[in-house]
Amino acid sequence: MYGHMNASLMTPGHPQFMARGDGARIWDVDGNCYIDLMCGWGPVILGRRHPDVDRAARRALEDGDCLNGATPAMVELAELLVETIAHADWALFAKNGTDATTLCLTVARAATGRRKILVANGAYHGAAPWCTPRTAGVVAEDRAHLIYYEYNDVASVQSAAQQAEDDLAAIIVCPVRQDTSRPQELPHPDFARALRMLCDTTGAALVMDEVRCGFRLDLAGSWESLEVRPDLAAWSKALANGYPLAAVTGSDWLRSAATEVFATGSFWFSGFALAAALATIRLLGAEEALPRMHAAGDRLRAGLANQAASHGFAITQTGPVEMPLLAFADDPDHTVMRVWAELAACHGVYLHPTHNWFLSTAHTDAVIDEILDRTDRAFNDLSNRLQ
Numbered sequence: 001m002y003g004h005m006n007a008s009l010m011t012p013g014h015p016q017f018m019a020r021g022d023g024a025r026i027w028d029v030d031g032n033c034y035i036d037l038m039c040g041w042g043p044v045i046l047g048r049r050h051p052d053v054d055r056a057a058r059r060a061l062e063d064g065d066c067l068n069g070a071t072p073a074m075v076e077l078a079e080l081l082v083e084t085i086a087h088a089d090w091a092l093f094a095k096n097g098t099d100a101t102t103l104c105l106t107v108a109r110a111a112t113g114r115r116k117i118l119v120a121n122g123a124y125h126g127a128a129p130w131c132t133p134r135t136a137g138v139v140a141e142d143r144a145h146l147i148y149y150e151y152n153d154v155a156s157v158q159s160a161a162q163q164a165e166d167d168l169a170a171i172i173v174c175p176v177r178q179d180t181s182r183p184q185e186l187p188h189p190d191f192a193r194a195l196r197m198l199c200d201t202t203g204a205a206l207v208m209d210e211v212r213c214g215f216r217l218d219l220a221g222s223w224e225s226l227e228v229r230p231d232l233a234a235w236s237k238a239l240a241n242g243y244p245l246a247a248v249t250g251s252d253w254l255r256s257a258a259t260e261v262f263a264t265g266s267f268w269f270s271g272f273a274l275a276a277a278l279a280t281i282r283l284l285g286a287e288e289a290l291p292r293m294h295a296a297g298d299r300l301r302a303g304l305a306n307q308a309a310s311h312g313f314a315i316t317q318t319g320p321v322e323m324p325l326l327a328f329a330d331d332p333d334h335t336v337m338r339v340w341a342e343l344a345a346c347h348g349v350y351l352h353p354t355h356n357w358f359l360s361t362a363h364t365d366a367v368i369d370e371i372l373d374r375t376d377r378a379f380n381d382l383s384n385r386l387q
Ligand SMILES: Cc1ncc(COP(=O)(O)O)c(C=O)c1O
Pocket: 041, 095, 096, 097, 098, 099, 101, 124, 125, 126, 127, 174, 209, 210, 211, 212, 213, 236, 237
């Protein structure tokens, strides 16, 4: 098993092979049902088997796929993204988040004629040699022009920019610090503004990696509330409610560079995922989806805080409520968290011990209450085990 879907990275109580999903629930091949808090690690934002999204994808498939060219859905989706995303003047499409983050850097280099990229230490931007967290098969040259900075540390990003001298092509950043196995960190407004200013003064591109946060926090862009807009953004995961799709959006000054870059893949033009994305983005805009996810996140966070306190556990809950993460105090190796996550799985809640979770609009109040009923039992079992 490869990558983050290797169940051994979770707990012995988590299944490796899954059979099906519906709404907020998934079933493993042994027939066990779980209320899901991982949403396929982010893509599922409207719940699994959403009828409108699936109908749109099915209709596109009925017209055939792999048609030697794009369907009109590609143009409609590009127009919808340009209408929806504040910084976007154009869009192009790919398949995975890694395609999109890598393309952003290529476009920035093509536009500026420069080489250096500033990257936050510990940030995940995908599985290509320039960014994979494991270095097997990676050679130093793959990362020769990367300079690392600390998230939320203005001095460190300024010092990294100085090291780049007049060769700075881009700064890449995630809307929230979500490095695995550490608490999530929201961006300090000063940090966000400093990145924008550094790019403005040096002529580099600010690249926002929206692959994980995109469309859950703000449809117009995750840093809209901070009034900081990127020049390029990478999107995937929630874009098409689970259908395989990624996008790059960009500002006008990067349009001709994006046109010059040779960007393609055998499956990048297939119509069904584009049709699914059109339905997904329209529904997210029309159904008050984001406030509903936020309210569900508040309900979950408050419930977990009460339960932990009533069972005598000190916990922290970090990150946006729509993308929660719980950790136990004094548990640096996540030993207690792993036991609790396994107990939650035994009680039918699928959540991750060290990676942020994801909510969808299928997480209604009733579903959140059902989750809380089960996590309460997990806290109870944990306190019995630790006695
Ligand atoms: C922030 C971020 N960027 C990029 C990626 C890479 O996306 P993909 O796995 O679709 O290539 C991920 C995937 O988890 C991610 O969370």
